[in-house]
Amino acid sequence: MASYPHLMAPITLNKLTLRNRVVSTAHAEVYAEPGGLPGDRYIRYYEEKAKGGVGLAICGGSSPVSIDSPQGWWKSVNLSNDRIIDPLARLSETMHRHGAKIMIQATHMGRRNAFHGENWPHLMTPSGIREPVHRGNAKIIEIEEIKRIIKDFGVAARRVKAAGMDGIEISAAHQHLIDQFWSPRSNFRTDEWGGSLENRMRFGREVLSEVREAVGPDFVVGLRMCGDEFHEDGLDHETLKEIAHAMGETRLVDYISVVGSGADTHNTLANCMPPMALPPEPFVHLAAGIKSVVDIPVMHAQSIRDAGQAERLLAAGMIDLVGMTRAQIADPYMVEKIRDGREDEIKQCVGANYCIDRQYNGLDVLCVQNAATSREATMPHIITKSTGPRRKVVVVGGGPGGLEAARVARSRGHDVVLFERGDAVGGQINLAAKAPQREQMAGIVRWFDMETRRLGVDRRMGREATPEMILGEQPDIVVLATGGSSNMGQVPGWGFEEGLSVSSWDILSGKAEPGKNVLVYDVMSAHTGSGTADFLATRGSTVEIVTPDVKVADDVGGTTFPIFYRRLYALDVVMTPNYWLDRVYREGNKLIAVIRNEYTEGLEERSVDQVVIENGILPNDGLYWDLKERSVNFGQTDNATLFAAEPQPALSEDLSGDKFLLYRVGDCISQHNIHGAIYDALRLCKDF
Amino acid sequence: MQWVQIAITIVFWVAVATLAVGLIRRIRLWRNGRDAPVDWGGLLAIPRRYLVDIHHVVARDSYIANTHMAVAGGALAALALVAINYGLALYQPWLDWLTLAAAAVMLVGSYFIWARRRNPPARLSKGPWSRLPFTLAGFAAGVIGLMLVTLVPPSATTTMLALPLLLLLIAGSAELALGIGAGGPMKHAVAGLLHLGFHPRKQRFTGRSVDLRPLDLDAGDFGVGKPADFRWNQLLSFDACVQCGKCEAACPAFAAGQPLNPKKLIQDLVVGLASGSDAKFAGSPYPGIPIGEHAGAPDKAVVPFLIEPATLWSCTTCRACVEECPMLIEHVDAIIDLRRNLTLTTGELPGTASETLANLRETGTTGGHDVAARQHWAVDLDVKQAQPGTLVDVLLVVGEGAFDTRYQRTLRALVKSLKAAKIDFAVLGDSEFDTGDTARRLGDEATFQMLAQRNIANFARFQFRRIVTPDPHVLNSLKNDYPALGGHFAVLHHSTLLAQLAKSGQLQLGPTPDRRAVTYHDPCYLGRYNGEIDAPRDLLKAIGIEVREMERSGLRGRCCGGGGGAPLTDIPGRQRIPDIRIGDAKATGAAIVAVGCPQCTAMLEGVVGERPEVLDIAELVAQSLPVPA
Numbered sequence A: 001m002a003s004y005p006h007l008m009a010p011i012t013l014n015k016l017t018l019r020n021r022v023v024s025t026a027h028a029e030v031y032a033e034p035g036g037l038p039g040d041r042y043i044r045y046y047e048e049k050a051k052g053g054v055g056l057a058i059c060g061g062s063s064p065v066s067i068d069s070p071q072g073w074w075k076s077v078n079l080s081n082d083r084i085i086d087p088l089a090r091l092s093e094t095m096h097r098h099g100a101k102i103m104i105q106a107t108h109m110g111r112r113n114a115f116h117g118e119n120w121p122h123l124m125t126p127s128g129i130r131e132p133v134h135r136g137n138a139k140i141i142e143i144e145e146i147k148r149i150i151k152d153f154g155v156a157a158r159r160v161k162a163a164g165m166d167g168i169e170i171s172a173a174h175q176h177l178i179d180q181f182w183s184p185r186s187n188f189r190t191d192e193w194g195g196s197l198e199n200r201m202r203f204g205r206e207v208l209s210e211v212r213e214a215v216g217p218d219f220v221v222g223l224r225m226c227g228d229e230f231h232e233d234g235l236d237h238e239t240l241k242e243i244a245h246a247m248g249e250t251r252l253v254d255y256i257s258v259v260g261s262g263a264d265t266h267n268t269l270a271n272c273m274p275p276m277a278l279p280p281e282p283f284v285h286l287a288a289g290i291k292s293v294v295d296i297p298v299m300h301a302q303s304i305r306d307a308g309q310a311e312r313l314l315a316a317g318m319i320d321l322v323g324m325t326r327a328q329i330a331d332p333y334m335v336e337k338i339r340d341g342r343e344d345e346i347k348q349c350v351g352a353n354y355c356i357d358r359q360y361n362g363l364d365v366l367c368v369q370n371a372a373t374s375r376e377a378t379m380p381h382i383i384t385k386s387t388g389p390r391r392k393v394v395v396v397g398g399g400p401g402g403l404e405a406a407r408v409a410r411s412r413g414h415d416v417v418l419f420e421r422g423d424a425v426g427g428q429i430n431l432a433a434k435a436p437q438r439e440q441m442a443g444i445v446r447w448f449d450m451e452t453r454r455l456g457v458d459r460r461m462g463r464e465a466t467p468e469m470i471l472g473e474q475p476d477i478v479v480l481a482t483g484g485s486s487n488m489g490q491v492p493g494w495g496f497e498e499g500l501s502v503s504s505w506d507i508l509s510g511k512a513e514p515g516k517n518v519l520v521y522d523v524m525s526a527h528t529g530s531g532t533a534d535f536l537a538t539r540g541s542t543v544e545i546v547t548p549d550v551k552v553a554d555d556v557g558g559t560t561f562p563i564f565y566r567r568l569y570a571l572d573v574v575m576t577p578n579y580w581l582d583r584v585y586r587e588g589n590k591l592i593a594v595i596r597n598e599y600t601e602g603l604e605e606r607s608v609d610q611v612v613i614e615n616g617i618l619p620n621d622g623l624y625w626d627l628k629e630r631s632v633n634f635g636q637t638d639n640a641t642l643f644a645a646e647p648q649p650a651l652s653e654d655l656s657g658d659k660f661l662l663y664r665v666g667d668c669i670s671q672h673n674i675h676g677a678i679y680d681a682l683r684l685c686k687d688f
Numbered sequence B: 001m002q003w004v005q006i007a008i009t010i011v012f013w014v015a016v017a018t019l020a021v022g023l024i025r026r027i028r029l030w031r032n033g034r035d036a037p038v039d040w041g042g043l044l045a046i047p048r049r050y051l052v053d054i055h056h057v058v059a060r061d062s063y064i065a066n067t068h069m070a071v072a073g074g075a076l077a078a079l080a081l082v083a084i085n086y087g088l089a090l091y092q093p094w095l096d097w098l099t100l101a102a103a104a105v106m107l108v109g110s111y112f113i114w115a116r117r118r119n120p121p122a123r124l125s126k127g128p129w130s131r132l133p134f135t136l137a138g139f140a141a142g143v144i145g146l147m148l149v150t151l152v153p154p155s156a157t158t159t160m161l162a163l164p165l166l167l168l169l170i171a172g173s174a175e176l177a178l179g180i181g182a183g184g185p186m187k188h189a190v191a192g193l194l195h196l197g198f199h200p201r202k203q204r205f206t207g208r209s210v211d212l213r214p215l216d217l218d219a220g221d222f223g224v225g226k227p228a229d230f231r232w233n234q235l236l237s238f239d240a241c242v243q244c245g246k247c248e249a250a251c252p253a254f255a256a257g258q259p260l261n262p263k264k265l266i267q268d269l270v271v272g273l274a275s276g277s278d279a280k281f282a283g284s285p286y287p288g289i290p291i292g293e294h295a296g297a298p299d300k301a302v303v304p305f306l307i308e309p310a311t312l313w314s315c316t317t318c319r320a321c322v323e324e325c326p327m328l329i330e331h332v333d334a335i336i337d338l339r340r341n342l343t344l345t346t347g348e349l350p351g352t353a354s355e356t357l358a359n360l361r362e363t364g365t366t367g368g369h370d371v372a373a374r375q376h377w378a379v380d381l382d383v384k385q386a387q388p389g390t391l392v393d394v395l396l397v398v399g400e401g402a403f404d405t406r407y408q409r410t411l412r413a414l415v416k417s418l419k420a421a422k423i424d425f426a427v428l429g430d431s432e433f434d435t436g437d438t439a440r441r442l443g444d445e446a447t448f449q450m451l452a453q454r455n456i457a458n459f460a461r462f463q464f465r466r467i468v469t470p471d472p473h474v475l476n477s478l479k480n481d482y483p484a485l486g487g488h489f490a491v492l493h494h495s496t497l498l499a500q501l502a503k504s505g506q507l508q509l510g511p512t513p514d515r516r517a518v519t520y521h522d523p524c525y526l527g528r529y530n531g532e533i534d535a536p537r538d539l540l541k542a543i544g545i546e547v548r549e550m551e552r553s554g555l556r557g558r559c560c561g562g563g564g565g566a567p568l569t570d571i572p573g574r575q576r577i578p579d580i581r582i583g584d585a586k587a588t589g590a591a592i593v594a595v596g597c598p599q600c601t602a603m604l605e606g607v608v609g610e611r612p613e614v615l616d617i618a619e620l621v622a623q624s625l626p627v628p629a
């Protein structure tokens, strides 16, 4: 059994002893109830991490201390009034019951916000400079407001302490108000709050003393700060070391948490939650640099994904606490599995950033590969054995939906046969992982692959299942997860039948050789289209990507599209949004693509060697229609019970002899995404 | 026929004289040993010790028990009658009849000995032991014949038969009388009886006696370097060995093909005490070490001339040999005495043993950890740390297992149950030092005594009613080894406490949710050393588990290979002991091996390949706690 002596060693911050070095750092969960209060969902989400062994969870990413820092649009916890105390106390009590410690992040976001909604406040920032990512128009903050906000921090801290929490983390990272004062990008003041570094640090310093004053000497106060803004005109690492040193010397904080990268442009923001394209732990050197100038513990998160890596960083003395935040979004039982030597069972975060990309759209944070996360009230992370009859379950299709169905049904104690026509499981994810910088998508499959093997799913690979094969297994339940196929026939003018165009899958799978001069037509604006363009350009093709959407990769989230753009621009891919592809025809040895502007109806032609089309998929439903009439439930899933997370009523039918139930999950019904397929399977199969 | 009667009287007295001379010679050899208090009263206890204690062991094999009873009983009775009737020249015919009857019983017994020896198990020694049924039968036949000759009216036939019968009697008497002086098999009878009287651990006749004798290091007592360093009654005990090989058959190290055979070890010590080589040894050798290359004498170093160090370092101190020995010989004491000398005078230990001893001296932990880290496992469990001046009911001494992430699962489970039973308990914060058990078993008495003093002084700072520990090595050390150094504590194994709590209802347990079949492995230091074989089984029963017993279980359980520092000295064999033990477990068809010891957990979990899951009793119990509403 591998051991992780540094990772599992307790550490004491101020008077607070943590059971290990693993932290879930502050993240905006987008689960708070109206008014910014943690409710059942919120508490259960954290409780699961506590049960799973986390040492310290810092909840409430960017919880505002003042009423003029809006939180409603992303449902964050609101520390600006006393109503927060009781719900937070419930959270504290819950976490403590499982041996975990709980803190909360408190902040004022300044200009980093959206002004519209709720109270329609006028956002404030040191010098009135607009924040581009959130379109944060803001006024110049006045001294009265500065003083008031400092007081707000103190009052909020008192609430946190009253709720029995273990500490408070003040955010001076990701360009919130404190680091808006620090940064020469956003502070051009000439009064005592601007100018010299000392003056620029004044606001943060006063916030810390106010907070310390409010909570007393024994309560943990942490500071989260940037290690390098990565902007010419921003804070560089040396300056931030100076700031860190000064903040440490105030003796007001008990630890410093370091984040690599600024966050006030789309491109820097993408670094903050490093997507799979970035190497592991890309910014730990910044944390180590800060550690070299302070004498308090240093925490760092950012793509520390596995125990070995975490242990190595701690053992090397680079940091004292490891944030493994998305890692525990993907698997809240990560720590327990590390501790018990079951590392192979950990569902490892792959950095797909489905979680954060939803957050930036104001949607609740969900994990691309774990449908139970944040649905703890209804969806189990740990599947328990059924006490009902042991059944024979046949799952058809080894993509994410089928794998999850097989895993869950098997964990329920049933005999499960999984048919997959390919030689490996993974389905469409295997194609998605072919795009450059998207290889780690394969990590999702790897876990399912290992789990289904470990659990003893009877996997039949390499042969397409027929109705006879399925019924030959004498199933009680059949779950179809047969996915879909490229939807190329929708517009006859694309000439797919005539061989004038190929699908994105043809390119990614290697079925079609990349052409020299290629037009990629991306109807979906999701990862596949841009990934295909990148794939082609990387192999030397000259590529133009055309989409009817308002921008290329429009449906790729805020921390992922910048990665595509970094690559597409660097590879001179021409991006042409707002155009439809009407027709493709051959002229000599060239293909002519006729595209039409959405807004002018003007037609343009492109002369290319290859037209590649990404138009999503059509469900593979042949088996369904073959089996539907023979099944007891006529293939119907009862939505009322499915949505209520209750057992399907048909499960109580008599399934003796040849009788069986038929269900479908994922893309073979209609196109969803990976999370959708997994969620379909989990909610259906958890009650088998 | 009077001349026959007179002849018998003469043979009798000659035999007695021979025996006496032999005995004096042998006593001289024993007296080469160090002094030990002579407990003359013990001699009076011989019959009881013979009939109760020895019989208790021998009765496990009823065939040999009955046979031995017949032969020895018959022989003793016949000898006593001859002594009266012929020794004192009474020549009473009715006594002759009785003598005849006794000899007949002996003859029947001899037949059965012979029958068993036709196909002897490998553990039995051959050589002179193979002739024994014949010489004994000869003696019995001689006595029977001669009695008949004296009883029937003299005739030509009786005259003709008398002489050969007398020769038979002389031959048989030679086996009996010369045995002791010449070191023949019958030496065991006299040495065995005397050993019963002067046994070095007379406490074992009134209870369990497993504590090791503390060395007086200041007086320069560094254990046993040469045979003469043993105490005289230990030397006597070696002479009692009947080479039955029960110890060999029980020894896990022998089974694993490591160079140890407890029977050979005792015989080597006999060779050492009487001077000579092991060439005549007619049993199984130490695996891998040929016979005939070692010799000894009372004043010659045992290691390496008589015994190789690897032999001593193979022992797990499991006491299976002691448990099996019908002659109540204390092999482990001998091995520890020899190890002590090696460690204290040469400091040469194989494998990682030296490093471990250094760790113990420097850090108070075998693994070289920071003592303060020992309670890290409990950081999130809200477990009290003992405070001077505040009384707690239970002081939980967690042992070295607390540093191991696997074993921490057991500790967490235990805490869960203790809390469920509302036990007032505390752990030692940063002052739980190793008990020194491993050091002691490795012969490093100095380190052991240092740690023991340190712990005793530390315990004195706290107020508690009893110590509970999940580690049987800790249990044994504190309970049995510390008293001699002034530490007197009430110490319980966690299974004992949990079983009491379950019984009294203070710990409410439901049926186990895990329906898989379970077998239970008795840790040597819990079972054989401390007699606790019931509590774990009672607990399992209380949660609805019916234990599928392994063939070797309870007091006769087979060691996991983890004791006595054996995993540290790591002497290679053909096989690993834990593999053998997992084989035993598999044979029951169980899917879970329940254990009650961190060492067993680690050893059995270290077995690679398909194997039952290893779970501590505490884990199984915690799984059966009712789920809080």
Ligand SMILES: Cc1cc2nc3c(=O)[nH]c(=O)nc-3n(C[C@H](O)[C@H](O)[C@H](O)COP(=O)(O)O)c2cc1C
Pocket: A025, A026, A027, A028, A029, A060, A061, A062, A105, A171, A173, A174, A224, A259, A272, A273, A274, A301, A302, A303, A304, A323, A324, A325, A326, A327, A355, A356, A359, A365
């Ligand atoms: C959904 C999501 C929301 C986040 N919101 C915040 C936030 O409000 N405040 C903050 O300081 N960090 C926030 N973070 C950043 C995380 O604390 C962490 O630094 C980041 O996820 C990198 O660590 P990881 O690779 O271990 O996930 C967020 C991260 C995620 C995934």
Ligand code: SF4
Pocket: A326, A327, A329, A330, A348, A349, A350, A351, A352, A353, A354, A355, A356, A366, A367, A368, A369, A370
């Ligand atoms: S959605 Fe992706 S990035 Fe987010 S936690 Fe899950 S695997 Fe990790």
Ligand code: SF4
Pocket: B247, B250, B251, B252, B253, B254, B260, B261, B262, B314, B315, B316, B317, B318, B319, B320, B321, B322, B331, B332, B559
């Ligand atoms: S104590 Fe155990 S290992 Fe040692 S000799 Fe005896 S039986 Fe063998």
Ligand code: SF4
Pocket: B240, B241, B242, B243, B244, B245, B246, B247, B248, B262, B263, B266, B321, B324, B325, B326, B327, B328, B329
């Ligand atoms: S030591 Fe005991 S068990 Fe071993 S052979 Fe001798 S008498 Fe038998």
